[in-house]
Amino acid sequence: MLDFSWMAWTWPTVAFFLTIAALIAAMGVWEWASPGGAPRFGILRFQTTRGDRLFLSLLGSAFICLGWLWLTEVPLAYALGVCVLYAILVFRLV
Known part of the structure; x- marks a missing residue:
């Protein structure tokens, strides 16, 4: 099993970066x-x-998640739905 303790990474962090790599x-x-x-x-x-458009959707999603953390106590996992909707809109409209 992979050990990410040398960088204090968690599995959600690893999944995040793997998702970005997969998108690219x-x-x-x-x-x-x-x-x-x-x-x-x-x-x-x-x-x-x-x-x-991919770059704009990734950048906007980062700001959505930061705003989510700042403005609400709701788990960040719910922001994923907002980010996906935002990305769809960017690819359709921008």
Whole structure:
């Protein structure tokens, strides 16, 4: 079994970073399978590609989680649903 005590990592922290790595890998596979992903103008009125939208969704999700921790005592796991909804909206509208 893996021991992450040398960095004081917990399994949720490991899962978090593995999820980000998997998202980046999936984006690479998507780009390889369907090159280009024509840039488009969304509601923010600047040109974005799939990678830009992934970055915006990850960055926004980080702020959603920080705000969740700051504003509420509800477990952070519930913020995951908000982050997923946010990411879907970013990929559809931005």
